[in-house]
Amino acid sequence: xxxxxxxxxxxxxxxxxxxxxxxxxxxxxxxxxxxxxxxxxxxxxxxxxxxxxxxxxxxxxxxxxxxxxxxxxxxxxxxxxxxxxxxxxxxxxxxxxxxxxxxxxxxxxxxxxxxxxxxxxxxxxxxxxxxxxxxxxxxxxxxxxxxxxxxxxxxxxxxxxxxxxxxxxxxxxxxxxxxxxxxxxxxxxxxxxxxxxxxxxxxxxxxxxxxxxxxxxxxxxxxxxxxxxxxxxxxxxxxxxxx
Amino acid sequence: xxxxxxxxxxxxxxxxxxxxxxxxxxxxxxxxxxxxxxxxxxxxxxxxxxxxxxxxxxxxxxxxxxxxxxxxxxxxxxxxxxxxx
Amino acid sequence: xxxxxxxxxxxxxxxxxxxxxxxxxxxxxxxxxxxxxxxxxxxxxxxxxxxxxxxxxxxxxxxxxxxxxxxxxxxxxxxxxxxxxxxxxxxxxxxxxxxxxxxxxxxxxxxxxxxxxxxxxxxxxxxxxxxxxxxxxxxxxxxxxxxxxxxxxxxxxxxxxxxxxxxxxxxxxxxxxxxxxxxxxxxxxxxxxxxxxxxxxxxxxxxxxxxxxxxxxxxxxxxxxxxxxxxxxxxxxxxxxxxxxxxxxxxxxxxxxxxxxxxxxxxxxxxxxxxxxxxxxxxxxxxxxxxxxxxxxxxxxxxxxxxxxxxxxxxxxxxxxxxxxxxxxxxxxxxxxxxxxxxxxxxxxxxxxxxxxxxxxxxxxxxxxxxxxxxxxxxxxxxxxxxxxxxxxxxxxxxxxxxxxxxxxxxxxxxxxxxxxxxxxxxxxxxxxxxxxxxxxxxxxxxxxxxxxxxxxxxxxxxxxxxxx
Numbered sequence: 001x002x003x004x005x006x007x008x009x010x011x012x013x014x015x016x017x018x019x020x021x022x023x024x025x026x027x028x029x030x031x032x033x034x035x036x037x038x039x040x041x042x043x044x045x046x047x048x049x050x051x052x053x054x055x056x057x058x059x060x061x062x063x064x065x066x067x068x069x070x071x072x073x074x075x076x077x078x079x080x081x082x083x084x085x086x087x088x089x090x091x092x093x094x095x096x097x098x099x100x101x102x103x104x105x106x107x108x109x110x111x112x113x114x115x116x117x118x119x120x121x122x123x124x125x126x127x128x129x130x131x132x133x134x135x136x137x138x139x140x141x142x143x144x145x146x147x148x149x150x151x152x153x154x155x156x157x158x159x160x161x162x163x164x165x166x167x168x169x170x171x172x173x174x175x176x177x178x179x180x181x182x183x184x185x186x187x188x189x190x191x192x193x194x195x196x197x198x199x200x201x202x203x204x205x206x207x208x209x210x211x212x213x214x215x216x217x218x219x220x221x222x223x224x225x226x227x228x229x230x231x232x233x234x235x236x237x238x239x240x241x242x243x
Numbered sequence: 244x245x246x247x248x249x250x251x252x253x254x255x256x257x258x259x260x261x262x263x264x265x266x267x268x269x270x271x272x273x274x275x276x277x278x279x280x281x282x283x284x285x286x287x288x289x290x291x292x293x294x295x296x297x298x299x300x301x302x303x304x305x306x307x308x309x310x311x312x313x314x315x316x317x318x319x320x321x322x323x324x325x326x327x328x
Numbered sequence: 329x330x331x332x333x334x335x336x337x338x339x340x341x342x343x344x345x346x347x348x349x350x351x352x353x354x355x356x357x358x359x360x361x362x363x364x365x366x367x368x369x370x371x372x373x374x375x376x377x378x379x380x381x382x383x384x385x386x387x388x389x390x391x392x393x394x395x396x397x398x399x400x401x402x403x404x405x406x407x408x409x410x411x412x413x414x415x416x417x418x419x420x421x422x423x424x425x426x427x428x429x430x431x432x433x434x435x436x437x438x439x440x441x442x443x444x445x446x447x448x449x450x451x452x453x454x455x456x457x458x459x460x461x462x463x464x465x466x467x468x469x470x471x472x473x474x475x476x477x478x479x480x481x482x483x484x485x486x487x488x489x490x491x492x493x494x495x496x497x498x499x500x501x502x503x504x505x506x507x508x509x510x511x512x513x514x515x516x517x518x519x520x521x522x523x524x525x526x527x528x529x530x531x532x533x534x535x536x537x538x539x540x541x542x543x544x545x546x547x548x549x550x551x552x553x554x555x556x557x558x559x560x561x562x563x564x565x566x567x568x569x570x571x572x573x574x575x576x577x578x579x580x581x582x583x584x585x586x587x588x589x590x591x592x593x594x595x596x597x598x599x600x601x602x603x604x605x606x607x608x609x610x611x612x613x614x615x616x617x618x619x620x621x622x623x624x625x626x627x628x629x630x631x632x633x634x635x636x637x638x639x640x641x642x643x644x645x646x647x648x649x650x651x652x653x654x655x656x657x658x659x660x661x662x663x664x665x666x667x668x669x670x671x672x673x674x675x676x677x678x679x680x681x682x683x684x685x686x687x688x689x690x691x692x693x694x695x696x697x698x699x700x701x702x703x704x705x706x707x708x709x710x711x712x713x714x715x716x717x718x719x720x721x722x723x724x725x726x727x728x729x730x731x732x733x734x735x736x737x738x739x740x741x742x743x744x745x746x747x748x749x750x751x752x753x754x755x756x757x758x759x760x761x762x763x764x765x766x767x768x769x770x771x772x773x774x775x776x777x778x779x780x781x782x783x784x785x786x787x788x789x790x791x792x793x794x795x796x797x
Binding site: 271272273275276277282290292294297300302306 | 610
């Protein structure tokens with residue numbers, strides 16, 4: 001059985017690396033001295049006898065601002081298409097953190113949202129209604145504390161459900177204003193024809209409207225180095241964003 | 244009805260709170276500021292200046308973000324609470 | 329292979345992009361995309377998150393009233409730096425000499441073993457005096473300080489103090505044309521310059537990132553700490569000083585070195601941003617995360633494993649062959665003198681201008697692959713040149729130096745040279761990988777080298793002019 005891949009995305013300072021270290025323990029290979037995650041780290045963990053390959057993406061506030069880190073994180077999610085993208089959020093500043101989760105959900109529905117530092121939030125008198133968030137986002141939402149090992153099993157169960165395809169739900173689609181939606185509708189068929197169906201066409205159309213040239217450069221690179229993947233793969237990877 | 248007086252964040256004194264009204268920046272910086280919660284309508288609190296006078300730390304969306312004068316002078320807001328004109 | 333229709337080729341992307349640009353009417357659409365997302369997340373939060381008392385949220389930031397205050401901000405930074413050095417030096421002192429005696433003790437048995445087996449002298453030389461000694465010095469001198477420095481530093485990092493340093497110092501970096509986050513990449517440099525080069529990715533603007541890359545070397549990395557610590561404690565603390573006072577002076581000297589490094593960093597950034605790297609400072613945003621109590625044992629364990637041991641393995645991998653090479657160079661004779669002596673003699677006149685000697689310059693040249701091995705190579709060079717001293721304690725290292733005519737000036741200039749000279753081979757390779765520019769990679773070695781030569785030359789000439797040595 002090939003291992004499932006899980007990409008860890010999240011804002012800086014959310015304890016993403018703490019969670020990554022907790023899960024992969026000493027089974028990770030970063031050759032270099034790097035304090036906080038700058039260099040993408042890789043590791044492994046097992047859950048229910050199944051092997052998972054974990055990739056720690058650089059901590060980013062967004063996938064849209066085109067710093068080197070954000071491009072790396074974005075390209076990994078789009079091109080490597082991990083089985084699960086785990087979005088780690090800071091419970092004490094959810095509003096800002098949710099932005100990134102929403103951006104990820106626009107790319108892929110194969111995501112689990114993990115609200116870290118929940119104990120810290122309780123201490124500060126913050127109450128979070130997980131069901132409400134999960135209902136809106138359409139993907140599993142788990143509250144954990146990586147440093148105090150709270151909620152880790154539940155998180156792994158949800159990762160497994162999404163990875164194995166047991167959990168399928170429609171992730172939230174942000175309905176933009178009429179003008180944007182019209183633009184997306186016009187671009188969508190062209191995008192699908194050009195980049196094939198293995199990439200999230202709606203999202204790419206949206207980025208095109210935004211004039212995201214760095215994404216175009218990445219796509220171009222990608223397309224120069226390989227032929228366009230068979231549309232059948234799209235079904236296997238279950239990219240939900242195009243319809 | 245009086246028109247609210249807009250001041251740049253860089254001019255607001257420590258401890259004051261402002262509601263952001265406009266962000267006069269374009270491009271990547273605008274995007275970055277929006278990412279960090281500097282969005283029209285949001286409330287920002289001026290926390291403190293660095294020991295050397297600049298940058299300034301702001302409290303926004305339950306996070307603390309430091310901006311230099313170059314950036315904070317382009318974000319405009321109206322005072323809320325406290326010193327009202 | 330079927331040929332792809334135009335709509336599927338990479339060229340099609342360009343036409344797509346221009347089609348999209350026509351649809352997007354010059355900017356407002358972009359804001360609406362972001363505010364669309366932001367609106368949804370604000371909406372979700374309003375629905376799902378409730379706050380008992382918003383004031384409580386600010387409680388973790390109270391410490392900033394002191395840590396970043398006008399009066400205490402800088403004194404606290406210096407004090408923390410000093411304390412970290414003090415803990416490192418005081419703590420490493422004994423384990424270092426224990427390790428040195430242990431390795432010396434084992435060496436005795438190894439030599440006895442070789443003698444018993446009637447092994448040829450050259451074999452004993454290569455394996456014991458070269459490989460074993462070189463490696464064991466690196467371990468005993470490097471391991472203890474690194475086992476203390478890295479965890480202490482990681483604790484500070486996990487506590488959340490480093491962004492405050494960047495906040496406090498930003499204005500200095502701005503004045504010199506750099507980015508405030510350069511303070512963060514410099515902090516990384518204390519651990520390892522090669523890794524710090526990669527960490528400059530957090531700086532988005534290419535110009536400021538290049539500044540951070542080119543100047544990172546002026547922060548002493550773990551490979552240079554042992555050299556600095558050893559020389560400072562042997563030569564700077566004064567002959568009579570012992571115990572706590574010695575540790576304190578050593579820490580103060582190291583802090584001075586770091587401050588010199590910072591001043592050079594700022595000056596070089598300033599000059600470059602006025603010349604080759606001109607440009608407007610780009611935008612700056614820095615998050616000050618809440619202070620969090622670090623998980624002490626976990627941090628210590630992980631940083632010991634990840635950092636100390638990795639650094640050490642690298643040091644040993646490089647030190648072992650270097651030990652052998654140095655021994656061979658010191659024991660192959662041409663015209664009655666060893667190759668090593670010939671080389672040292674060649675550099676000697678130049679080195680004297682800089683207040684050092686030919687062996688030191690040669691050690692720096694041979695030490696290009698890794699700064700960790702500069703000191704071992706130097707010692708091996710000295711020992712192979714006749715003055716055989718049995719090194720079983722750190723104190724006897726000083727005798728080796730003194731017997732080769734060292735003064736405080738030699739030590740100071742070697743420290744300065746070590747602080748300022750070109751980065752190690754690994755760092756240079758990383759610089760090339762990150763900048764993809766041969767020109768900047770070469771400059772990143774040439775600029776520091778020029779400064780190192782200039783500074784040591786000035787110091788040596790001044791000291792001799794005023795008759796201080």
